[in-house]
Amino acid sequence: MEKKLEKAAQLLKQSSLSVALTGAGMSAESGIPTFRGKEGLWKNFSAQELANPQAFAKDPQLVWQWYNWRKDIILQKQPNAGHYALAQMQEFLPLHLVTQNVDNLHRVAGSQSMVEIHGNIFKTRCLGCGKIDELRQTNDDAPLCRQCNTGQLRPDIVWFGESLAHKDLQQVSAWLSRCEVILVIGTSGQVYPAAGFAAQIASQGGSVIEINPQPATQANITFANASGEVLPLLLQKIKEL
Numbered sequence: 001m002e003k004k005l006e007k008a009a010q011l012l013k014q015s016s017l018s019v020a021l022t023g024a025g026m027s028a029e030s031g032i033p034t035f036r037g038k039e040g041l042w043k044n045f046s047a048q049e050l051a052n053p054q055a056f057a058k059d060p061q062l063v064w065q066w067y068n069w070r071k072d073i074i075l076q077k078q079p080n081a082g083h084y085a086l087a088q089m090q091e092f093l094p095l096h097l098v099t100q101n102v103d104n105l106h107r108v109a110g111s112q113s114m115v116e117i118h119g120n121i122f123k124t125r126c127l128g129c130g131k132i133d134e135l136r137q138t139n140d141d142a143p144l145c146r147q148c149n150t151g152q153l154r155p156d157i158v159w160f161g162e163s164l165a166h167k168d169l170q171q172v173s174a175w176l177s178r179c180e181v182i183l184v185i186g187t188s189g190q191v192y193p194a195a196g197f198a199a200q201i202a203s204q205g206g207s208v209i210e211i212n213p214q215p216a217t218q219a220n221i222t223f224a225n226a227s228g229e230v231l232p233l234l235l236q237k238i239k240e241l
């Protein structure tokens with residue numbers, strides 16, 4: 001582990017621009033279930049039933065119940081040592097964060113330069129007037145827009161079959177095109193376009209570092225350990241350089 005930490009710290013320190021791509025495994029040690037693990041969110045539900053626009057059109061209350069259930073879990077949780085270490089790393093390095101997570105924990109931990117490519121569970125979008133708002137309470141399975149009064153609200157989340165926000169894709173593409181090192185943390189690499197980012201960096205001659213107890217990516221350096229364990233150690237190494 002020591003040698004890999006030194007090598008990873010050097011790669012990140014020497015890089016003129018690096019990207020951290022995170023998935024649900026980043027928040028596992030905060031007590032938030034991942035999607036596809038044995039305790040995964042999708043053990044009882046499948047994406048087909050819930051995380052897609054057809055499901056919402058068919059039964060908005062069911063979809064709101066799923067997201068409200070997840071919000072209630074997240075509202076009781078805190079960022080873990082991995083979130084805080086990553087946020088501090090961003091103070092030492094030109095490291096930009098691209099997260100697939102919608103749980104807001106990177107923001108709570110202090111990460112600044114970040115794009116939430118699948119949205120944020122505490123944001124809503126009005127189907128009537130398009131207004132993006134914040135909604136933290138979870139007692140209403142069919143919330144209505146406060147601005148236009150008639151518009152139904154949906155979670156401001158990117159569902160399967162929906163394109164990522166144009167401005168997010170632009171920002172992520174700009175970072176990836178200049179990225180020399182990508183740090184892939186806690187993702188099973190099954191959802192596109194995020195699942196293609198590491199291969200893109202490798203194809204342009206960059207380095208891939210993965211942190212995942214069940215590695216899922218071709219990487220130059222692999223830590224088959226928990227992110228909450230590795231990231232603080234990696235931060236320490238970077239500080240020593």
Ligand code: BV8
Pocket residue numbers: 022023024025026028029034035036037040051100101102118157158159160161162163164185186187188189190191192193211212213214215216225226227228
């Ligand atoms: C799109 C909603 C254009 C938010 C989610 C090719 C190109 C483009 C699109 C596609 C394509 N092929 C197919 C598609 C369509 C689709 C797709 O990728 N389907 C897959 C299933 C094949 N993609 C889309 O629809 C995307 N839209 O590209 O638009 C388009 C549209 C249609 C057709 C073509 C193009 C939209 C994708 C967004 C979907 N929204 N969820 C929400 O409710 O949360 S995806 C969902 O999965 C979550 O957002 C989550 O972030 C994401 C990825 O899951 P992971 O984060 O990886 O979580 P998982 O549980 O799988 O893995 C956890 C990992 O952590 C494990 O590896 C585990 O070992 C590890 N771990 C556990 N503990 C720890 C740990 N690691 C570290 N430390 C620990 N302690």
